[in-house]
Amino acid sequence: MRAVGLYVHIPFCHHKCGYCDFNSYALSGEIVSAFVDALHREIAYCPYAGIRATTVFFGGGTPTFLDGKTLADILEHLHQQFAIDADAEITIEANPGSVDREQLRILRQAGFNRLSFGVQSFDTEELKRMERIHSPDEVLQGVCWAREAGFENLNLDLIFALPEQTLERWESNLRQALSLHPEHLSLYALMLEPNTRFYHLYQKGKLRLPDEETQVAMFRLAQHLTREAGYRQYEISNYALPGYECRHNQIYWHNLPYLGFGPGAVSFYEGKRWMNIKHPREYVRRVQAGESLELESEQLTGWDSVAETILLGLRMIEGVDLAPLEQRYGLPVQAHYRPVIETMVAQGWLIQEGSRIRLTDEGLLWHSEVAMAFL
Numbered sequence: 064m065r066a067v068g069l070y071v072h073i074p075f076c077h078h079k080c081g082y083c084d085f086n087s088y089a090l091s092g093e094i095v096s097a098f099v100d101a102l103h104r105e106i107a108y109c110p111y112a113g114i115r116a117t118t119v120f121f122g123g124g125t126p127t128f129l130d131g132k133t134l135a136d137i138l139e140h141l142h143q144q145f146a147i148d149a150d151a152e153i154t155i156e157a158n159p160g161s162v163d164r165e166q167l168r169i170l171r172q173a174g175f176n177r178l179s180f181g182v183q184s185f186d187t188e189e190l191k192r193m194e195r196i197h198s199p200d201e202v203l204q205g206v207c208w209a210r211e212a213g214f215e216n217l218n219l220d221l222i223f224a225l226p227e228q229t230l231e232r233w234e235s236n237l238r239q240a241l242s243l244h245p246e247h248l249s250l251y252a253l254m255l256e257p258n259t260r261f262y263h264l265y266q267k268g269k270l271r272l273p274d275e276e277t278q279v280a281m282f283r284l285a286q287h288l289t290r291e292a293g294y295r296q297y298e299i300s301n302y303a304l305p306g307y308e309c310r311h312n313q314i315y316w317h318n319l320p321y322l323g324f325g326p327g328a329v330s331f332y333e334g335k336r337w338m339n340i341k342h343p344r345e346y347v348r349r350v351q352a353g354e355s356l357e358l359e360s361e362q363l364t365g366w367d368s369v370a371e372t373i374l375l376g377l378r379m380i381e382g383v384d385l386a387p388l389e390q391r392y393g394l395p396v397q398a399h400y401r402p403v404i405e406t407m408v409a410q411g412w413l414i415q416e417g418s419r420i421r422l423t424d425e426g427l428l429w430h431s432e433v434a435m436a437f438l
Contacts, residue, residue: 065114065319065320065332066114066115066116066117066320067111067114067115067116067117067314067319067320067321067322067332068116068117068118068119068120068311068314068315068319068320068321068322069116069118069119069120069141069145069147069321069322069323069324070119070120070122070311070321070322070323070324070328070329071102071119071120071121071122071126071137071141071323071324071325071328072086072122072123072124072323072324072325072326072327072328072339073121073122073123073124073125073126073128073129073325074086074087074088074090074098074123074124074325074326074327074343075087075088075089075090075091075095075098075123075124075125075128075129075343076088076089076123076124076125076128077089077125077128077158077160077161077196078194078196080193080194080195081193081194081259081260081261081264082193082222082253082255082256082259082260082261083259084254084256084257084258084259085123085124086124086326086327086341087123087124087125088124088342088343090343094343094344094347095128095129097347098325098326098343098346098347099129099133099137100347101346101347101350101351102137102324102325103136103137103140104350105324105325105350105356106137106140106141106144106324107140107144109144109322109324111145111322111332112144112145113144113145113146114145114146114322115145115146115147115148116141116145116146116147116148116151116322117148117151117152117310117314118151118152118153118154118310118311118314119138119141119147119151119152119153119154119311120153120154120155120311121134121137121138121154121155121156121175122156123156125156125157125158125161125181126155126156126157127155127156127157127158127161127162127166128161130166131165131166131167131168131169131170131173132169134155134169134170134173134175135169135170135172135173135174138153138173138174138175139173142174152176152177152216152309152310152311153174153175153176153177154175154177154178154179154218154309154311155170155175155177155178155179156179156180156181157178157179157180157181157205158180158181158195158196158197159180159181159182159197159201159202159204159205160195160196160197160198160201161196161197162205162208163208164208164211164212167205167208167209167211167212167214168211168212170212171212171213171214175214176214176215176216177214177216177217177218177309178209178214178216178217178218179217179218179219179220179247179249180202180205180206180209180217180218180219180220181220182202182219182220182221182240183195183220183221183222184221184222184225184236185199185202185235185236185239185240186199186232186235186236187199189225189228189232189236192225192226192227193222193225199239202243203243206243206245215246216246216247216307217245217246217247218245218246218247218248218249218309219240219243219245219247219248219249220249220251221236221237221240221248221249221250221251222250222251222252222253223236223250223251223252223253223278223281223282223285224252224253224272224273224277224278224281225253225272225273226261226270226271226272227271228273228281229273229277230273230277230280230281230284233281233284234284234288237250237284237285237288237289238288241288241289241292246303246304246307247301247302247303247304247307247308247309248289248294248301248302248303249300249301249302250285250289250300250301250302251300252278252281252282252300253272279428282427282428285302289302295308295380296380297379297380297381298312298316298378298379298380299378299380299427299430313379315375316375316376316378316379317372317375317376317379318331318368318371318372318375318376320332320333323339324339325339325346326339326340326341326342326343326345326346327339327340327341327358334362334363334368335360335361335362335363336360336361336363337357337358337359337360337361338357338358338359338360339356339357339358340356340357340358341358365392365393365394366394366399368392369388369392369394369396369399370437370438372388372391373385373388373400373420373437374434374437374438377420377421377422377430377433377434378430379421380421380422381419381421382414382419382420382421382422383419383420383421384418384419385397385400385418385419385420386418397418400437403436403437404420406436407426407433407436411423411425411426412425412426412429412432412433413426413433
């Protein structure tokens with residue numbers, strides 16, 4: 064069995080934000096404790112028990128919606144079921160408004176060694192517009208508590224191209240984030256997903272977003288300021304100090320195997336990808352009834368897997384080495400994609416160095432178009 068990354072999905076939030084398309088629910092009460100029991104049962108009956116795991120990631124939703132002891136117990140159960148490396152990267156996502164000093168102390172003591180804060184903005188007006196429940200001061204407090212608890216690997220998530228956001232406001236957000244000296248920054252452009260309130264407002268002309276030129280300027284500013292501060296952009300939206308690149312996310316970008324637990328969690332193993340049922344209540348019902356949790360699945364063919372590996376790998380600044388893919392999948396990858404590569408190189412979006420291809424700085428802005436060409 065190959066080593067995997069482990070993912071645990073905690074689907075609860077105190078409030079569902081208007082831009083959020085993640086599988087999250089503003090629920091409370093008995094469903095929460097029922098979910099925790101069901102999650103433990105799913106972990107206990109996983110058919111891949113005993114497999115080696117190199118990373119663990121608790122995402123959501125808001126994992127810190129649950130108390131520290133409950134989260135620690137879930138992590139301990141994973142240790143009992145899987146051979147988690149002694150030096151594994153163990154991440155938990157948190158929102159500044161949903162943590163306290165004692166909870167972070169318990170999490171660090173339990174073995175979580177990487178904390179990812181969903182900051183999104185340091186601007187009070189922007190936070191209100193996004194329906195975030197925290198204030199800029201709570202971000203500062205949360206970072207302080209995290210350092211006190213012993214977290215030496217801290218990520219801050221920020222979103223740019225927000226409604227009515229100016230380049231100056233984005234620069235202020237970036238500089239405030241950098242002043243906190245996190246080891247990692249995830250800087251994403253706002254995406255309007257169809258099932259969100261923001262999307263419907265935009266369709267009705269009630270949401271004013273920065274124009275394309277300003278969005279590009281925001282992306283370039285992020286590249287410049289992070290580079291100036293000693294961070295390396297290693298993926299389109301991710302920047303890290305040397306040695307602090309997110310190991311778990313690199314499993315996804317290299318199209319390596321992972322196992323997911325919880326509502327809506329996705330797994331990928333031995334060429335098969337499957338997703339759990341999404342709603343917490345149905346998830347709990349199925350676990351209690353001993354029914355399959357699988358909502359949908361697909362078995363990838365050789366060329367499907369190759370294309371997906373290239374598309375994901377091109378998100379990485381280092382790009383993709385096609386020669387190992389020929390060995391990995393037993394297919395003539397370089398010859399098959401030569402016409403596409405030549406077209407993208409001529410377009411100025413791709414660079415080829417031997418058997419390695421990577422996006423140019425301009426190509427980073429057109430990743431989706433490049434991806435479609437490979438498909």
